[in-house]
Amino acid sequence: MKNMRGTIGTIVGCALILIWCLLPVAWIISLSFKSQEAVTVGSPGFFPSDGGGAGWHNYSDVLQDEQFRRAIFNSIGISLIATVLSVALATLAAYAIARLEFAGKKFVLTTALVIAMFPVVSLVGPLFDMWRTFGIYDTWPGLIIPYMSFTLPLAIWTLSAFFREIPWEMEQAAQVDGATSWQAFRRVIVPLAAPGVFTAAILTFFFAWNDFVFGISLTSTENARPIPAALSFFVGADPFNRPASLLAAGAVVATVPIVVLVLFFQRKIVAGLTAGAVKG
Amino acid sequence: MAAIEMKNIVKKYGDGFPAVNDVSIDVADGEFMILVGPSGCGKSTLLRMIVGLEDITSGDMLIGGERVNDLAPRDRNLSMVFQNYALYPHLTVYENIAFPLRLAKWKDKDIDEKVREASKTLDLDEHLQRRPANLSGGQRQRVAMGRAIVRDAKAFLFDEPLSNLDAKLRGQMRTEIARLQKRLGITTVYVTHDQTEAMTLGDRVAVMKRGELQQLATPRELYEQPVNIFVAGFIGSPPMNFLPATVEGNEVTLPFGTFTLPAEKAERTAGKGLLMAGVRPEHFEDVSVAGAGSVDESRTFTAHIDVREWLGDQQYAYVPYEAEADVQGQLKELAREVDSDSLRTQLVVSLDAASQIKEDDDATLSIDTDKMHLFDPATGENLTVGL
Numbered sequence: 001m002k003n004m005r006g007t008i009g010t011i012v013g014c015a016l017i018l019i020w021c022l023l024p025v026a027w028i029i030s031l032s033f034k035s036q037e038a039v040t041v042g043s044p045g046f047f048p049s050d051g052g053g054a055g056w057h058n059y060s061d062v063l064q065d066e067q068f069r070r071a072i073f074n075s076i077g078i079s080l081i082a083t084v085l086s087v088a089l090a091t092l093a094a095y096a097i098a099r100l101e102f103a104g105k106k107f108v109l110t111t112a113l114v115i116a117m118f119p120v121v122s123l124v125g126p127l128f129d130m131w132r133t134f135g136i137y138d139t140w141p142g143l144i145i146p147y148m149s150f151t152l153p154l155a156i157w158t159l160s161a162f163f164r165e166i167p168w169e170m171e172q173a174a175q176v177d178g179a180t181s182w183q184a185f186r187r188v189i190v191p192l193a194a195p196g197v198f199t200a201a202i203l204t205f206f207f208a209w210n211d212f213v214f215g216i217s218l219t220s221t222e223n224a225r226p227i228p229a230a231l232s233f234f235v236g237a238d239p240f241n242r243p244a245s246l247l248a249a250g251a252v253v254a255t256v257p258i259v260v261l262v263l264f265f266q267r268k269i270v271a272g273l274t275a276g277a278v279k280g
Numbered sequence: 281m282a283a284i285e286m287k288n289i290v291k292k293y294g295d296g297f298p299a300v301n302d303v304s305i306d307v308a309d310g311e312f313m314i315l316v317g318p319s320g321c322g323k324s325t326l327l328r329m330i331v332g333l334e335d336i337t338s339g340d341m342l343i344g345g346e347r348v349n350d351l352a353p354r355d356r357n358l359s360m361v362f363q364n365y366a367l368y369p370h371l372t373v374y375e376n377i378a379f380p381l382r383l384a385k386w387k388d389k390d391i392d393e394k395v396r397e398a399s400k401t402l403d404l405d406e407h408l409q410r411r412p413a414n415l416s417g418g419q420r421q422r423v424a425m426g427r428a429i430v431r432d433a434k435a436f437l438f439d440e441p442l443s444n445l446d447a448k449l450r451g452q453m454r455t456e457i458a459r460l461q462k463r464l465g466i467t468t469v470y471v472t473h474d475q476t477e478a479m480t481l482g483d484r485v486a487v488m489k490r491g492e493l494q495q496l497a498t499p500r501e502l503y504e505q506p507v508n509i510f511v512a513g514f515i516g517s518p519p520m521n522f523l524p525a526t527v528e529g530n531e532v533t534l535p536f537g538t539f540t541l542p543a544e545k546a547e548r549t550a551g552k553g554l555l556m557a558g559v560r561p562e563h564f565e566d567v568s569v570a571g572a573g574s575v576d577e578s579r580t581f582t583a584h585i586d587v588r589e590w591l592g593d594q595q596y597a598y599v600p601y602e603a604e605a606d607v608q609g610q611l612k613e614l615a616r617e618v619d620s621d622s623l624r625t626q627l628v629v630s631l632d633a634a635s636q637i638k639e640d641d642d643a644t645l646s647i648d649t650d651k652m653h654l655f656d657p658a659t660g661e662n663l664t665v666g667l
Contacts, residue, residue, distance in 0.1 A: 169366035172333050175353040176360045177380040177427065191370040 025255075032058050032248035039244045058249035068250060070222040071230030076257065078140050078226060079208035082147040086204045087197060089148075090155030095185065097156065098163035099171075109160075112153035120150065124217045131218055138220045146218070147208040154207075155200035162196025163189070198265045209258055227254045281466055282344030282434040283309045284330060289339035291325055291491075299325045301491040302339075307435075307469060312461055314482035315471045318514070318618055322491040323471045324439055330469060331360050331437050344434055354383075359428035360437040364444065365420045367412040367427075373399075374408040377426040384431065398426040401460070418449045429460070435467040442477065454480065475515055479503070487511050489617065509660040512558045512653060514618045518596065518628045522614065524607040525557035525654060532557065532649065535601045536581040536627075539649050545664045549654045555663070556610070556655040561596065563648040564629035566637055575646045586626070588639045597637060599627040599645075610657060 030046050031039070035054035048054070062068050097105060127146060131137040136145075166189060174184035190197070215229035222230070231250050234243070284307040291300040300322040307313040315323040328334040330341065332353035341348050348356050359380070367376050375382075377398055381391045399405050402422040412420055421441060428436055441457070442450045458481050461468050472478055478485050479499040487494045487502065487510075495507045506512035512520045526533045527549040532541045534557060541549075549555060567575050587598040603611070603625045611625060629645060637643045654663045 167364065167366065169362050169364060170368065172353075173360070173362060173366035173427075174368075174379075175333070176331055176358065178354045178357075178383040178431075180352075180354065183383060188368055192368075194370075 028248050028251055031245055032252050034245050036243055036245050054245060058245050059253070062246060062249045062253060067222055067230060068234070068253075071225055071227045072253070074140070074222070074224055074230075075209060075226040075228075075254070078143050078147070078224070079205050081140070082144045082151065082208045083201050083204045085144070086148045086151045086155055087201045090152055090159050090200055091190070091193070091197060093152075094156050094159035095163055095189065097160045099168075109157075112156050115149060116153035118150075120213050124213060127214075128217055137218060138223050140224050142218050143208075143211075143214055143224060143226065146214050147204075147211065151204040151207050154203055158200045158203065159193065159196050162193045162199075166192050202262065202265055205261060206258070281309055283307060283311075283342075284313075284435060284467060284469065285340075285342040285345075286326070286330070287340040287342070289326065289329060289341065290337045291322070291329060291334065292337045298491050300329070303488070303491075303493045304339075305486055305493065305496060307467055310465045310467055312458075312468045312470065312481060312483045314478045314485040315469065315488060316473065316475065316478040316485055316514075317488035317494075319473060320490075321488040323473075323488050326488075327360075327437055327439055327469060327471045330435075331358050332356050357431075357434050358437055359431065359433035359435075360439065361421075361424045361428050361441045363440040365412075365424040367420060367423055369412050372409050372411055373404060373415070373423050373426075376412065376423055377404075377430050379427060380431045394430050395426075398430045401429065402426050417445050418453065421445060421453060425457075425460070429464065433466070435469065436461070438468065438470040438472075440472055441470075442472075443474070450474075457481065475517060479515070487514060489514075505662075505665055506558075506653065507662050507665055509556060509558065509614060509655040509662070510617055512655070512662065513614050516560060518561050518630070519618070520558045520560050520653075521627050521629075522611055522655075523557045523559070523601075523627070524603055525555045526553065527551070527555065527654065532652070532654075534647075535603065536583060536647075539581075539647060540576075540578050541649050541652070542667070544667050545649075545652070545654065548667075549663050552656070552663075554607075554657060556657050558653040558655060558662075559647060560651065561628045561630035563651045564627075564631070565646050565648075566631045566635040567644040567646050568637075569632045569635045570646065579649060580644055580646045582642055582644050583627070585637055585639055585641055585643050588637060590633070592633065594633050595631050595635060597629050597631055597643075599629065600624055601627060 027046075030048075033054055034048045035057070038048060038053075093108070096102070097109065123146070128137070131142045136142040170188050170192065171184045174188045175181070179187065209226075210228065211226070212228040212232075215226040216232065219225040219229060225233070227250075231247060231254065234247055234250060284305075286303060286305045286307075289300055289303045290298060292298050303322075303326060305313070315326060317323050325334055329336050330343075332348070332351060332355075336349050343356060343358070368379065371379065374395055377395045378391050381394060386394075395408075396405075399408055402425055404419070404422055404426060407415060407419060407423075412423065415423065421444075424441070438457070442453050445453060454477055457470075461481075470477070470481060479502075482499060484496060485499055485502055486496045489510050495502060495511045497505075502511060502515045506515065509522070513522065523534050523536075527541060527546055529550060530540055530543060530546045531538050532546075532549075565575075567580055583599045585597045586600050589596045608625055631637065652664075655661065656663055
């Protein structure tokens, strides 16, 4: 009886949380299938009213828009490059922090944390000036660099925690088996830390993909403007009457890569991969 | 295959504490050498210095006549089985065993041949495609051994390889390791704190205490001729009994009475004041079993049996006795050194299984003073070694 009540409680709880989280997403999707006229007139229902549906029309409009396609390309490119660079650097740094004793180790970790806590907005002004002087304003590197500096700390902390979990004997066994330090790292430690690497990669990608402040401040053309910024410039024909349904379709398209990415990497983040390495 | 020579090896950590202090051991080609001692005695550190995972502070480490102090582990060509096996969890059993060969860039065909040979030796054929996480403790242990034997290493190093197995499996694997080592004839250094493993596996055994080598000898010699009170107390289960003793003339006085001592032993120990006598449990016997006539009257005493443990093939009886405070302190200290606890001063005697002695009763026991050792309580040195 008690067990039964517990199960029901769990289900109700889960349902509440799901509704809370997914309602806005569902509403955006609903909006993206309504025609512009229906939205302007006011169409309060979840499902489009008669004649108010737009079918896939909004989506094809969005995808045919050159500016939008360009923004998607920018976002994917910038986020991927920032993620790869950030995770690669963080892996090496985290390994050193977890395994080696060196002067200034505490300093590196503390600095990383301080950077992560720094308010993003406060850096926009200086970066704007600097980037114009360096000539990387409105370019991919101009966004990749700040993304990396804000995601590296998180990636380093995540990964060093993972590296610390790996028994040191693994590496020593590899060395006795004839591996150089690099081979031991590449063939034993990195595969074992894979869940950590993927976690760090996803977090980094999220940050870069969702960033709006840098995206809108450090770009001026579609040369490097990422999706969140591009959506805010998406005004359509009438500047006083923003195309809400088109924007909704754009937002859905912008969300798709993230969802795909999470579903893909979720399988890689298998907890307990190190089980069986040692006794137990 | 190669001999391993350790010359005056010292290992000091940052705080200046010598974990291994001036240890010299020669392991002959093909020999099975055991390093044994209580925890913290430096035996594992010494093994890790042989394999190169630990720097050597001073002294020379020679493998096959070549000084290897400054060589990285991969250049020493030794194979090692770790206490927790250290298998690679992301690789199958096959790839775990093949790992050293892959690193050495062997051809796939040769690797396959070698791996299959090793897996056959260790009875792992049906597990080759499984991952370590899905194996039992004993199987993991065999995979770790497979990884060690698959390449032609100069020597095997074992770091307490059986300590994570249950008692039954430990016995089986012990025999297996002995058989494998005999067949491959490869130099082996084996660290353990289990004295059954030490006594049964080793050609020779090195007993260590607090970083220093105490005695390096065959198991039999360690048991019968321990050089000091530490080795005497560490080797043997149940351990040797230590009793306060004084020798006057040809007689030794123990808490239970005065007994005659062989002339040679008496000569070396007479008039030296309070000594420690060491008598193994099996050097006592129940007089009623031996038959009254066959026992020398001067070597018998009456004791109050406190507890009796009957094991089928033999039985142990416990005889408490009173000792002076300083003797008790010394026995406690000794017990701590060999990693055990002594709650009370008592005599453990091993009796014939046929003995009908009852608990909480008096019995007449005989003591074999020929086999008795006498130790200097201050230095711990065995005064009667070799007799």
